[in-house]
Amino acid sequence: MHRSEDLTGEGRPDWLARGIGILPARIALGATMAVALFAALSFAPPASRAASSSVPQEPPMILPAKAGASSAGSDGSSSDWIVGGVPGRVTSRIVTASGATAIDRQLGSYRVSRDKARQLARRLRKADRLAYAEPDVPIERSGYPLDLFSDEQWWLNRIVSPGDVTPPTVTARSPMIALIEESLDPLHPDLTSANLSGAKSLGPEADWHGTAVAGIIGSPGEMLGIRGVWPGARMRLFASGLTCSTASKAVIKAVNAGAAVINMSYTFPADKCFTHFKATQYAIRRNIVAVAAAGNTGDSGNAAVRPATDPHVISVGAVDKDTVVSSFSTRNSAVDLTAPGEKVLAPYESDASVGGSTGVDRTWREVSGTSFSAPMVSAAAAWLRQVRPNLGNLQINRLLTNSASDLGDPGRDPEYGAGLLSIEKSLSEPTPVQDPYEPNDDIRWINGSLLGVKSPYLWRAGSGKRRMITATLSRAKDPADVYRLLIPARRQIIANVTQLEGDIVLTAFKPKTRSIYKPGKNVIVRSNRAYPKTEGILVRNLKKRPQMIWLAITPSTSQTGNDSTYRLKVARR
Numbered sequence: 001m002h003r004s005e006d007l008t009g010e011g012r013p014d015w016l017a018r019g020i021g022i023l024p025a026r027i028a029l030g031a032t033m034a035v036a037l038f039a040a041l042s043f044a045p046p047a048s049r050a051a052s053s054s055v056p057q058e059p060p061m062i063l064p065a066k067a068g069a070s071s072a073g074s075d076g077s078s079s080d081w082i083v084g085g086v087p088g089r090v091t092s093r094i095v096t097a098s099g100a101t102a103i104d105r106q107l108g109s110y111r112v113s114r115d116k117a118r119q120l121a122r123r124l125r126k127a128d129r130l131a132y133a134e135p136d137v138p139i140e141r142s143g144y145p146l147d148l149f150s151d152e153q154w155w156l157n158r159i160v161s162p163g164d165v166t167p168p169t170v171t172a173r174s175p176m177i178a179l180i181e182e183s184l185d186p187l188h189p190d191l192t193s194a195n196l197s198g199a200k201s202l203g204p205e206a207d208w209h210g211t212a213v214a215g216i217i218g219s220p221g222e223m224l225g226i227r228g229v230w231p232g233a234r235m236r237l238f239a240s241g242l243t244c245s246t247a248s249k250a251v252i253k254a255v256n257a258g259a260a261v262i263n264m265s266y267t268f269p270a271d272k273c274f275t276h277f278k279a280t281q282y283a284i285r286r287n288i289v290a291v292a293a294a295g296n297t298g299d300s301g302n303a304a305v306r307p308a309t310d311p312h313v314i315s316v317g318a319v320d321k322d323t324v325v326s327s328f329s330t331r332n333s334a335v336d337l338t339a340p341g342e343k344v345l346a347p348y349e350s351d352a353s354v355g356g357s358t359g360v361d362r363t364w365r366e367v368s369g370t371s372f373s374a375p376m377v378s379a380a381a382a383w384l385r386q387v388r389p390n391l392g393n394l395q396i397n398r399l400l401t402n403s404a405s406d407l408g409d410p411g412r413d414p415e416y417g418a419g420l421l422s423i424e425k426s427l428s429e430p431t432p433v434q435d436p437y438e439p440n441d442d443i444r445w446i447n448g449s450l451l452g453v454k455s456p457y458l459w460r461a462g463s464g465k466r467r468m469i470t471a472t473l474s475r476a477k478d479p480a481d482v483y484r485l486l487i488p489a490r491r492q493i494i495a496n497v498t499q500l501e502g503d504i505v506l507t508a509f510k511p512k513t514r515s516i517y518k519p520g521k522n523v524i525v526r527s528n529r530a531y532p533k534t535e536g537i538l539v540r541n542l543k544k545r546p547q548m549i550w551l552a553i554t555p556s557t558s559q560t561g562n563d564s565t566y567r568l569k570v571a572r573r
Helices: 046-050 089-098 114-126 154-159 204-218 244-256 274-285 374-387 393-402 423-428
Strands: 015-020 080-085 101-104 109-113 130-135 177-181 235-239 261-264 289-293 314-319 337-340 344-354 357-367 466-474 481-487 492-501 504-509 523-527 535-541 547-555 563-572
Touching: 080 089, 080 114, 089 114, 109 114, 114 130, 154 337, 154 374, 177 204, 177 244, 177 374, 204 235, 204 344, 204 357, 204 374, 235 244, 244 261, 244 274, 261 374, 274 289, 289 374, 289 393, 314 374, 314 393, 337 374, 374 393, 374 423, 466 547, 481 492, 481 535, 492 504, 504 535, 523 535, 547 563
Parallel strands: 177 235, 177 261, 261 289, 289 314, 314 337
Antiparallel strands: 015 535, 080 109, 080 130, 101 109, 344 357, 466 563, 481 547, 492 535, 492 563, 504 523, 504 547
């Protein structure tokens, strides 16, 4: 591991299949109602409810169902609350007895601990003096926090405008970023107040790499060093060890622990460690964004490396201060994005000797390598998962590439991929098409032989008369989509594929097919019509029992671009 045809037999055929063309195919709450609905509904002073709708109204005031908790809730809400009463002696007397702290007695505003908020509100309501209640939320600052070395963080300015963009507030429910690293030092000044768990130091030689990666992702603005891409981001270390097996195990542990994003700033030769390949695809199946360093072989033969070349894994190359691809950055068709990766100021540590004793020198240093580009994308992916929670992992992948600032040759290229990471653009980029059932790049990924669990049928008897999905392909990172269909006895199905973007091929395979890339004589029927014509096939089961087939969508040899989008409709005829 380096850190950086028809189915026919004798007589009557069991199957009939043929290629075919396009087929036809508010509630106002009075003071007396406040308690009964307290925990669930909003309420405000009667005066505001009676106001004209053209007058600015107060925001809803909600007391969560878990208001009895004495500390911050699992939803990340405040442990302190503000309760407002009608100003006067009655309110003052009730509040004083509760132990609340006055914000301003003249206005009737008081601060109280979360566990006492409900009781105080009920007492005020009983005396007809309750006005509102709300959490004492923290101030949300505009822009990034400042830090000691903010002026030296040129790399942050390349991917986001720190003065204009405000990172989202991190809560206990924010997406977790898994750091697959040998170790890191949680005592480094840039990480002592970070939102970091699982950290285990093995000493400077083993720690420096992971310490830099963690700092780049989520170092908070504590005026002790740098600011991470997402300051305060939730991070957890999963010790990678130094071998294929230990790194693969770490990835699987991260998946099972609920990681939303996995950062892999290390490499293996592209033809080695298939076990790790399975681990990344397991992560993809579990809706996790997997990010990897593209590699540092640009100056030494440009050999492809894993996991960056694995399907559906975001491969990140490096650029310098002038936004030119770094000479060491690996170049190939698998590169998806680039981010700063040359002379990046990051937390660092090394051995230090003082008076004959060995110690640790915790400092900052400019580091270079795609290992330090990848965590920038990982932080951005987790950010997007928080602010756009309804999107799947592969939609986040495409969101990042679709919003990248194009560099080099127009469009996707081996040096820059889709271009330079742009957090601002990604926040407003239109929602990409979903890509369901992934990974389904070949039969073995969906038949249970590699991931242990079979993918569900795309269509089978009893699931309705028809099924329609929209999905995508990518020559570099998603070369095929394979689906399972179960055709009822003595029935036939029609499959139509509308080519929305790019030229694709539709093929049906016999159930005994092991791989769509080596089908032998197992092809049932294939449709390959020029874009934008609709692909269509009909397959008939003449047997007395249901029969399964594999349906594959692949790019046509006439496809010129990298990406394809299609709409597949399967219907019983």
